Amino acid sequence: MSVTQTPLVEMNNVSIAFGGIRAVDDASVDLYPGEVMALLGHNGAGKSTLIKILSGAYKRDAGEIRVDGKPVAINNPRDAKHYGIETIYQTLALADNVDAAANLFLGRERLTPWGTLDDVAMEAEAREVMGRLNPRFERFKDPVKALSGGQRQSVAIARAILFNARILIMDEPTAALGPQETAQVAELVKQLKSEGIGIFLISHDIHDVFDLADRVCVMKNGQVVGTAGTGDVTEDEVLGMIILGKCPAGATPGPGALSAVA
Ligand SMILES: Nc1ncnc2c1ncn2[C@@H]1O[C@H](COP(=O)(O)OP(=O)(O)O)[C@@H](O)[C@H]1O
Ligand SMILES: [Mg+2]
Secondary structure (H helix, E strand, O other), X not given: OOOOOOOOEEEEEEEEEXXXXXXXXXXXXXXXXXOEEEEXXXXXXXXXXXXXXXXXXXXXXXXXXXXXXXXXXXXXXXXXXXXXXXXXXXXXOOOOOOOHHHHHOOOOXXXXXXXXXXXXXXXXXXXXXHHHHOOOOOOOOOOHHHOOHHHHHHHHHHHHHHOOOOEEEEEOOOOOOOHHHHHHHHHHHHHHHHXXXXXXXXXXXXXXXXXXXXXXXXXXXXXXXXXXXXXXXXXXXXXXXXXXXXXXXXXXXXXXXXXXXX
């Protein structure tokens, strides 16, 4: 990644509190095109809250968000989508009783010049985008409830990128999947990267994401412990960041890093 490249997205000094709890406290993170940034930390660390601020689900109390280097106002999910920010929720939010194409165009259906549903165009587009993501996917006629977890995941991702997502947020995408389906999600992520999409991959389990991520950002108690290229730190060091808040030499410390003991 060249130093002259502008990040796709930057969150700078972002904070939000619920009641007295600082769920996210002065957190900064950025993401480059074609990059996978893993957001790691224990349950309750603030990962989901941080990305919900980016996706417009929560309004931050402080801090700024930049897209392509420019400050942007993200106050609701519609704003986020406008900037190409799409979220794949753990629940996937699919309509179980209809097929993949219907899910891709849910609420944004293509119409013929006569105002009727253009099923031919929608199925052709669905085949094109699904073919890019998951070339082995054949089950275009089945309701998505009949699909495997990995296939369902690819439908949810296809729906996001069909509408020109540039920044994809995946919150614990493999939490409910078996090993084979987890591998399938890894393939999807690699394909998205090759298309220049930037991905925030959230997980509480370092083993899920370390091999896929270009960088990791570790959170603890709402604060960023540190950020590092996955080539610059070991998995054990990242575990030390997650558990102890200890920032290793290969990482850039954040406000949540344990101060060095003399
Ligand atoms: N809507 C909310 N109202 C009150 N507290 C919340 C809300 N969302 C998150 N929190 C609190 O913020 C903290 C961070 O939670 P979360 O972002 O879900 O962590 P993570 O995704 O890292 O597990 C936790 O203490 C959680 O209880
Ligand atoms: Mg979470």
